[in-house]
Amino acid sequence: MDLTLQGSLLDLTDEMTLRDLRVGTTRHPLALGAWVDVRPGWLAAGDELFAALLRDVPWHAERRQMYDSVVDVPRLTKFYGGDEPLPHPMLAQARDALSRHYAGELGEPFVTAGLCLYRDGRDSVAWHGDRIGRSRDSDTMIAILSLGSPRTLALRPRDGRPVEGAGGRSLRYPLGHGDLVVMGGSCQRTWDHCVPKTAEPLGPRISVQFRVAGVR
Numbered sequence: 064m065d066l067t068l069q070g071s072l073l074d075l076t077d078e079m080t081l082r083d084l085r086v087g088t089t090r091h092p093l094a095l096g097a098w099v100d101v102r103p104g105w106l107a108a109g110d111e112l113f114a115a116l117l118r119d120v121p122w123h124a125e126r127r128q129m130y131d132s133v134v135d136v137p138r139l140t141k142f143y144g145g146d147e148p149l150p151h152p153m154l155a156q157a158r159d160a161l162s163r164h165y166a167g168e169l170g171e172p173f174v175t176a177g178l179c180l181y182r183d184g185r186d187s188v189a190w191h192g193d194r195i196g197r198s199r200d201s202d203t204m205i206a207i208l209s210l211g212s213p214r215t216l217a218l219r220p221r222d223g224r225p226v227e228g229a230g231g232r233s234l235r236y237p238l239g240h241g242d243l244v245v246m247g248g249s250c251q252r253t254w255d256h257c258v259p260k261t262a263e264p265l266g267p268r269i270s271v272q273f274r275v276a277g278v279r
């Protein structure tokens with residue numbers, strides 16, 4: 064058997080590549096007009112990107128007012144506005160692939176990239192919605208590429224209603240190295256999300272959030 068062909072059939076690759084978003088993306092409709100798309104393994108062989116971001120991004124420590132509440136921000140961050148060069152060419156490729164894939168539904172491109180570094184399981188982000196800007200009162204999408212150690216993204220309705228099929232608690236999406244999750248519809252207004260702390264002995268995780276202009 065041709066080994067090159069076998070490699071591509073099994074989707075085994077040593078080369079960092081973004082896989083096709085039209086394949087393997089599952090939409091989870093949530094209550095209140097929100098939804099979450101999950102595309103496991105979107106970025107193949109992303110070790111080099113993870114290492115480069117860990118090393119090259121000028122990470123900031125922050126304690127601040129975040130979104131519409133004051134939350135602990137035990138993690139490091141760096142925000143890239145649309146006019147700033149991204150710290151790795153693969154991030155521009157990822158942003159552009161997302162813009163193409165969601166163009167019809169979103170009607171505008173992804174522009175900014177917010178990077179977060181969770182140094183270990185003690186780093187986290189508290190419950191919040193990304194409600195700064197237009198996302199406060201209109202639908203938007205936030206696309207998150209996860210790199211490094213696996214962490215959980217939890218979601219719960221903002222109004223405190225129980226979550227169907229989740230034992231009344233939150234929904235939990237495990238995010239591994241190279242996985243993509245996109246929060247869409249009313250998700251930022253009607254749901255909150257967080258990355259909970261974990262006692263597991265985990266190494267660092269980097270998340271890259273792509274947003275449209277005028278949304279944090």
Ligand SMILES: O=C(O)CCC(=O)C(=O)O
Pocket residue numbers: 177179188193207216256257258270272
């Ligand atoms: O790290 C993540 O995946 C989520 C980050 C997040 O919700 C935010 O920075 O607004």
Ligand SMILES: [Fe+2]
Pocket residue numbers: 191192193256
């Ligand atoms: Fe967020």
